[in-house]
Amino acid sequence: MRAIDALAGLLTAALALNGGIGSARGQTSAPATPSVGTVAAERKPISKSLDFVGRIEGVEKVEVRARVVGFLEDVLFKEGDVVEPGAPLYKIEQAQYQAEVQKAEGAIDISQAANALAIIQLQRAEDLVAKNAGTVVARDQARAQKQQTEGSILSDEANLKTAQTNLGYTDIKSPIRGRIGRTAVTKGNVVGPDSGVLTTIVSQDPMYVVFPVSQREFLKSAQAGKRPDPKSIKVRLRFADDSLYDQLGQIDFVDVSVDRGTDTLLVRARIPNPAGALTDGQFVRVALEAGQPQEKVVVPQAALIADQAGVYVFAVEDGKAVTKRVKLGGDAGVDAIVEEGLSGGEQIIVEGLQTVRQGAPVRASPARASAKGM
Incomplete structure (x- = not known):
């Protein structure tokens, strides 16, 4: 009898233990309700874009180049600064071009002196012809000489303008107001038309x-x-x-x-x-x-999910996640414009989407601000 009682006790203990294990297994297998973050689908005025x-x-964009050849004496700007029209940028050695100006001025003086003499000679020739003391040929030669000296004056004046222009090119200045880039050459180099772009404004x-x-x-x-x-x-x-x-x-x-x-x-x-x-x-x-x-409905782009059937979002209704198929109408910054599928005010899930299933219960709370623009 004692042996039978002992065996019955062991069986009772084993059944009790199995029942406890089963209860524990039942408690751990019950899924927890997932927490999700939501934002309201908003209606906003949206311009078609x-x-x-x-x-x-x-x-305005200017590539600054040298127009005369010469030794670069100085770079007169700071790279990256805003320069005004007429601001000096580069200075090229001027001695050669100042000499050209003086040479052209001297040539004009010579031409003007020759022209003054030609005027006197023409006047004398005309007087002699009027008195029948001179020849018509001599008068015509004097007239031609005067025209030649007048032409020399015009030519020399043009040479002077060219020399003065070249002298002016030795001071390279900004033609516009703008931000200036880095310089391609530095003081001490020889620059000229073949040097390429010196800098850009x-x-x-x-x-x-x-x-x-x-x-x-x-x-x-x-x-x-x-x-x-x-x-x-x-x-x-x-x-x-x-x-x-x-x-x-x-x-x-x-x-x-x-x-x-x-x-x-x-x-x-x-x-x-x-x-x-x-x-x-x-x-x-x-x-x-x-x-x-x-006025259009917008939702965060972070809420959008795509599958073979199209695009959808999860909304929370009566404590459950519900699928909402949507038709999109473009972007509005970090938001997506919804043409069809939402009317505005729906609580759209943007956080915890990986744990959400259609029709499953969820515990919703307002999403973090950073999650709205993910």
Whole structure:
């Protein structure tokens, strides 16, 4: 009997132990409700826009070159500074060109003296002919001599202007206001027309943004019967880090022919640059906005998920994650414009998407600010 009682006790303990293990397994297998961060789908006034890639260009850009040959005596600017019109940039040795000016001035004096003598001789020849004491041939020769000396004066005056011009070229000055680049030559070098570009000056305010527009976009506008006035189109710029430039531009030129290689038309806009944030040669994203803004639903691009059926987002309804299929209408900065699928106000999941399943319960809370623009 004792053996039977002992065996029954062991069986009872084993069954109790198995029951405890089963209970523990049941407790650990129950999935926890995932936490998610949400933002509300907003309705915002959005202007219809077309996006392009453009390049910044200076309105005025000058390549400074030497126009006479000579020894470079001095470089008179600091690289990177803004220079004014007429500011001295380089100084070339002047002695040779000053001598050329003096030589030309001396030649004029000689020509004028010869011309004065020719005038006197012509007058005498005419007087002798009038008194029948001289020949017509002598008078004509005196007249020709006077015309020759007058021509010499004109030639020498032209040589003087050339010499003076060359002397002026020894002082190289800025023709425009703008920021000056690095110098390609330093003091002590011999420079001349064959030396290439000495430095470059680029005007700073305003600037141009130049961008190609495909024929497809122009055809769309034509088919829709929309020919907006270029002056009514707002030009916005966005930098490589996706930050928005704080000035608006205006289209001022559309090329007259299509590039046959790229099938695009070149468009140019003028845009203010008071703080110098735009730099010649810089790549930017260009957004053209026309017409009155229309109210659209926007959601953070971080909320978008794509599959074979298209694009969707997860919204929270009654404590559960619900799939919302959406049709997009472009970008609005870090947000995406939703044309169909949302009406605004829905709580859209942007954090914890990796743990979300259709119809599964979720614990929603406002998303962190950094998560909205991921």
